[in-house]
Each structure stands twice: as C-alpha cells, then as structure tokens.
Amino acid sequence: MKRSMAFAAALIFATVCFAMTADTAAARRQQSPQSPQLSRPDAVLLAEAYHLWHTLGEKVWAGWTRVSVPFIYVTNDYEYAVGFPKTIEGYTPLGQDAVLGKSIQARKHVFGTHTAASFPYEGVPTIIIGTPAALEKSLAAWVLTASHEMFHVLQDSRGGIQKVAQLKIGSDTDPGWQLNFPFPYKDADVMRLIHLQGYPLYLAATDSDEGGVKYDAGMAADAVR
Incomplete structure (x- = not known):
C-alpha cells in the first residue's frame, strides 16, 4: 500500500513538473514570437528588382551583376535581410x-519605413528600403528606385565611399550632405561639360580595344580642361 502511494505521489509530481515545463516553454514562445516569413507579394516584388538587375545590369554598366546586392526590406513591423552573405x-x-x-x-x-538608401551595414554594401506603400510609389516606380540603390551598391563595392571622402567637400561621417549639396545643375555651361565628358567616359567603359579606351578617356579629360 505504501509503495502504491509513493508511486502515485511520484507520478503526480512528475506530471506537475512536466505541465509546468510546458507552460514555461509556451510562455517563452509568447514572449518571443517567431518572426513571420516574408510575404509572397513582397518576395515577388524583390524578385522583380533582382530580375531587372540581372537582365539589364550589364548593359548599363559592365560588372554590375557580378557584385553581391543584399537588401534590408523594411515593413511596418519587421525588416528582412535578403541575400546577406x-x-x-x-x-x-x-x-x-x-x-x-x-x-x-x-x-x-529598426530602420525607418520611409528609408530608401544604400550604405554599408555590418561591413556589407546594402540597400535599405521600405515598402511601395510607405514610399508612396507604384510597384514599377519602387522597382526602379530599388535599381537605383542597387547601382550605389556597385559604386560602394568599388570604393565609392572612400573616393567621395577624398573630395573633402562634405562630412566624412554623414553622407546626407550629398543630397543637399548645391550642385550647379541649372548652369547650362556646366551641364554641357558634363555631357561632353560623360559620353567619352561611356565609350571608354564599353570599348574592348585598349587603344580606344585610352583615346576615349583622353577625350573625356579634354572635355573639362
């Protein structure tokens, strides 16, 4: 009889411990909910940005599609790091x-939902961008905006940030000055020079002949002398 009572007490104790453990685990899950998966519409949207980049990237700039282009896609509640290395x-x-x-x-x-930018995150050139709704853009306009930021990733991967810093015309720590710098876009003479320099640079970047590259680069340099 005593053995039966002891066994029953042990069984009850074990059952209570198991129930308490299960309740604790459930409480922890409620306190730390699993991040939801990226929604299919958002995945399709990002896939379209990557598709445009893969399809036309090399026609825009040689080597563009050979760099890693990760996203941090910011929604109202969560942000998703896509393709991070x-x-x-x-x-x-x-x-x-x-x-x-x-x-x-x-x-x-953590990032603002209205963000549309590119900069190194954790040492990796990255696009940080909100949803089309947050940015008040159509799906097509959002994809083009993402493509624009993807090109900045190419620039950053080739030392763009360091090259801009060497100009010594703005803050070394806050790149926001580049958005507000009084570039002389309304000066007709300056814009003509930019056009004259830009086309030979394009030819130099796309010419497969070494002599042609040197000639085109020289023409670009002469355009601003």
Missing part, C-alpha cells in the same frame, strides 16, 4: 525563400 546579429534566420532563391533573416524593424 553572413548571419546578422539580432536577426532570426528564416531559411531560403522559394520565390527569391535567397536566404532571409528577420527582426523587428
């Missing part, structure tokens, strides 16, 4: 997205 601290890996064919990581959003 490493695990980012503070983000939850969500595996590979079937539509994009790229790895996804997520966290509660």
